[in-house]
Amino acid sequence: MNHRKTLLAASIVAGLCLSVGAYAQDSNTQTSGTTPTTGTTNSDNKPNAKNAKELATVTVVGIRASLQASLDTKRNADAIVDAITATDIGKFPTTNVAEALAQIPGVTLDRSIPGTQRVSIDGMDPSLNLSLLDGHPVAQAVWLFGDSPNRGFNYSLLPPEILGSLEVYKSPEARLPEGSMGGTVLMHTLQPLDLPSNTVSGSFGANYNDMVGNSRPNGSLLYSWHNDDKTFGVDVSAQHYEQYTSREGMENYGYSSVASVNAGALAAGNDAIQNEINAGQIKPTDQIPNEVSASNFQQTEKRNSVLINLQYRPNDNFDSTLSLMYMKDGLNNVNQSMYPWATNQPGGITSLTEGPNGIIVAGKQVGTPCYNTTTCNSSANTTMDNYARQSMVSTKGADWKGTYFGDGWRLGGDVGISTSSNPMTQFNKEIYYGGAFNWNINQGAQYTDPSTADNPAYWADNGWGGNEETILYKAKDSYGQLDFSKDFDGFFNELDVGVRYASHWESQVENAFTGPQLLTLDQIGYGGLSDLSGARSLGLTQSFIAHVQTLGLNAIKNAVLSTPGFGVAKDANVYYDNTWNIQQQNSAFYLQADFGNDYVRGNIGARYVHTANTSSGFNVPNACSSADTFDCDFPAGFGYITQKSTHSNWLPAANIAWNIQPDLILRGAASETVAYAPYNQMAPYFESNDTVLTAAGGNPDLNPYRSVNFDTSLEWYFNNQSVIALSGFYKNIINYIVNAATFQDRINGSWTLPGYMQAEGNAQVAAGLCTAAGICQYSVTAPVDGGHAKVKGATLSYQQAFGSSGFGLRANYTYSNAKTSDGGALPYNSKNSYNIAPYFEMGPYTASIAYNWRSSYLAGGYVAGAAPTNTASFKELDASAGYQISKNFSLSLNMLNLLNSKYYQYLGSKNQIAQEYVTGRQFELEAHFKF
Structure with missing residues (x-):
């Protein structure tokens, strides 16, 4: 522990005293996209004359130049906008775009899994944001087996080196999709005609995670060229990135009542629970965690990406860009969950301990371990799931945009397509140990006899040999847009009109292959005892820190595939329940008028959008589900069915900015917006976990989210690179989609699998959770139209460079109060959050520290079927440091998650744990070059 404190202290000192590398643009280099645009939209490459101001001359480079450019974008915008330029991404502690966004007021991150994916803006669910790269969408296939797809952009897939700038529009304009x-x-890539010809820049280095003690290489390269006349140019950016991550901790898969567990105990001849009830020590309504699980998720990511921009500008009247993107992201992982069941074998329970809020917090279980056998029968049950997952996301895109500038008018076009696919495969071996254990909700389980628990000869398949599951996941975006703009003299100075068609198609086909042979752990491949430092830092038991494990992905995979004849038998229910596709087609038209004079400016307009949804999936008769067979006749109304729905909406939007004084701006905005549920939630599917009886389902009848919004801000630009801004937002959401958990009696899809009755089914029947015929009570989470919701809040942000001292500070605070009409919480909404980010820049030295904190919030689990959970408050401390060796070379060090903060989720009360994880500290050392 002393070593960790020393490491933390040294990292903070380094972050204050050193500097970050100089990958940023030179101060005289233009950055693509400094005028907010969406694709072609009518503003590309034209001066924004109506917003032009006489700004004081600033001759600075690096961090301060970047912050000044970001403030200029914010200041000159008609809407409420925050911006980030290239240096913000490269000189503050970030490894991806999401971490750079975290410095913007109102932006919060969910950090359940390393490699941040989920970004909330103004307290809204990440799926309710829209992210565009150079004005176009990027198709995204899911990367994790069992993940719940969402519409939020996966920023971890996007190399930050390719970006020149980005803007976050807090208030919409009619021209925006x-x-x-x-x-x-809106993310903008570097454009070749905006860079000096023959620009070569890049980096190479390594990242290291102290929890796993493993380092991985990374590197990037950008080359940009244009001819002497600057009429044609090309840039190519490529990146190779590797990261080894681990998420270690404890999980619990739901709760059961004491009454239901006691019924199973009495049926097994065990009256220990009943005696405690009679003595008043526990109550029948108390809730018992089904199991406390030692969780170890390990992943090696290997990402290769290439982006090419070809730009043609033969004269001042025409500009055209063709962008090509190709990316492959390998995300193989092994997820091991070792869960001593607290409720699966009630006949072995000898005592339970009641804690606060009606939660059973500890218990004892007796049982006899079985030696070297795959047919063990014991009154204690520890199951270890060993999931070996192969995941390779391939993303491709081609986009063209062109703009013709006439005499006071512009005509632009934009067309493109993006595809993403992932043929995921998951191999599972579920081994078993029958020895006794004591468990505690805070520390996990401790085996009574470690000598047998730590001996691989006592672990083996038990009646069920696991399976292989495959998912072919595909997504495709295609779109076309046409914009026309006309300038006028007078207060109303520009009229914009345009049309856009966008189609998104997404599908999933899942199969499960059954019948692997039963093997012992030694036959699967014994990998020795684990040494989980993350579990140790959480105060978990020695049995959770050091327990048996397999040799890893290939051992698990080979153990499943080694069965003679394996790969023929398929599970029909898995295919029927999890095969679906959905297409959404949006046709839109907009009209927007821009106005302005020396004192006031803004825009007003409306957007009309017609949405057509087509959802397809299987509706299977109960008789077919019970038999779990493909040999099924579908009567009318069953089989692969398709449902269609359409929606039309007028979406007005108005923005106004009043220059009270040259450096004091008051803004106001009003709008109506729509958003849509994640694609899979609109498909008729049912994805279940038959072991713990949870499931997720879809709902093709969902209506769009619809909201009436009001925004305001007051901004004082009191000095160079300095601002104090106070903003407020109010959203009246007329339809808010929520995930509702209901109990449903359904056929257990695993009931007919060989060995399932012995391993799980009999215990489920004894606990009263299933009938002998396999009709089980599932906790099913599915989306429903949730009625009204309201979100109201404010942000306060401060940024200042302290003269010539080299020091500066960025800080912001966000308050967001969100409730549904029945008083429920909105997912991913933290009531309070703040960021504090001091920085230093002097000569060749630069440094920055960022501390982020957010209060608790509601968030669903990553695994489909996981109940909505509450995430406790989370803090993160990051730092960056570096040194400019020469004009062309520099060094940088990023240090992330220096506090190794615990990610803790709970159900209801805080002592009702759902899961807790740590992911370790990450260090990224890089050398940068630029010529």
Whole structure:
């Protein structure tokens, strides 16, 4: 522990005293996208004359130049906008775009899994934001087996080196594509005609995680060229990135009542629970965690990406860019969950201990371990799931945009397509140990006899040999847009009109292959005892820190595939329940008028959007589900069915900015917006976990989210690179989609699998959770139209460079109060959050520290079927440091999650644990070059 404190202290000192590398643009280099645009939209490459101001001359480079450019974008915008330029991404502690966004007021991150994916803006669910790269969408296939797809952009897939700038629109404009209620993120890549010819820049280095003690290489390269006339140019950016991550901790898969567990205990001849009830020590209504699980998720990511921009500008009247993107992201992982069941074998329970809020917090279980056998029968049950997952996301895109500038008018076009696919495969071996254990909700389980628990000869398949599951996941975006703009003299100075068609198609086909042979752990491949430092830092038991494990992905995979004839028998229910597709087609038209004079400016307009949804999936008769067979006749109304729905909406939007004084701006905005549920939630599917009896389902009848919004801000630009801004937002959400958990009696899809009755089914029957015929009570989470919701809040942000001292500070605070009409919480909404980010820049030295904190919030689990959970408050401390060796070379060090903060989720009361994890500290050392 002393070593960790020393490491933390040294990292903070380094972050204050050293500096970050100089990958940023030179101060005289133009950055693509400094004028907010969406694709072609009518503003590309034209001066924004109506917003032009006489700004004081600033001759600075690096961090301060970047912050000044970001403030200029914010200041000159008609809407409420925050911006980030290239240096913000490269010189503050970030490894991806999401971590850079975290410095913007109102932006919060969910950090359940390393490699941040989920970004909330103004307290809204990440799926309710819209992210566009150079004005176009990027198709995204899911990367994790069992993940719940969402519409939020996976920023971890996007190399930050390719970006020149980005803007976050907090208030919409009519010209911006529909689909956002939180914010619209416009990301702009570097363009070849904006860079010096023969620019070569890049980096190489390594990242290291102290929890796993493993380092991985990364590197990037950008080359940009244009001819002497600057009429044609090309840039190519490529990146190779590797990261080894681990998420270690404890999980619990739901709760059961004491009454239901006691019924199973009495049926097994055990009256220990009943005696405690009679003595008043526990109550029948108390809730018992089904199991406390030692969780170890390990992943090696290997990402390769290439982006090419070809730009043609033969004269001042025409500009055209063709962008090509190719990316492959390998995300193989092994997820091991070792869970001593607290409720599965009630006949072995000898005592339970009641804690606060009616939660059973500890218990004892007796049982006899079985030696070297795959047919063990004991009154204690520890199951270890060993999931070996192969995941390779392939993403491709081609986009063209062109703009013709006439005499006071512009005509632009934009067309493109993006595809993403992932043929995921998951191999599972579920081994068993029958020895006794004591468990505690805070520390996990401790085996009574470690000598047998730590001996691989006592672990083996037990009646069920696991399976292989495959998912072919595909997504495709295609779109076309046409914009026309006309300038006028007078107060109303520009009229914009345009049309856009966008189609998104997403599908999933899942199969499960059954019948692997039963093997012992030694036959599967014994990997020795684990040494989980994350479990140790959480105060978990020695049995959770050091327990048996397999040799890893290949051992698990080979153990499943080694069965003679394996790969023929398929599970029909898995295919029927989890095969679906959905297409959404949006046709839109907009009209927007821009106005302004020396004192006031803004825009007013409306957007009309027609949405057509087509959802397809299987509706299977109960007789077929019970038999779990493909040999099934579908009567009318069953089989692969398709449902269609349409929606039309007028979406007005108005923005106004009043220059009270040259450096004091008051803004106001009003709008109506729509957004849509995640694609899979609109498909008729049912994805279950038959062991713990949870499931997730879809709902093709969902209506869009619809909201009426009001925004305001007051901004004082009191000095160079300095601002104090106070903003407020109010969203009246007329339809808010929520995940509702209900109990449903359904056929257990695993009931007919060989060995399932012995391993799980009999215990489920004894606990009263299933009938002998396999009709089980599932906790099913599915989306429903949730009625009204309201979100109201404010942000306060402060930024200042302290003269010539080299020091500066960015800080912001966000308050967001969100409730549904029945008083329920909104997912991912933290009531309070703040960021504090001091920085230093002097000569060749630069440094920055960022501390982020957010209060508790509601968030569903990553695994489909996981109940909505509450995430406790989370803090993160990051730092960056580096040194400019010469004009062309520099070094940088990023240090992330220096506090190794605990990610803790709970159900209801805080002592009702759902899961807790740590992911370790990450260090990224890089050398940068630029010529």
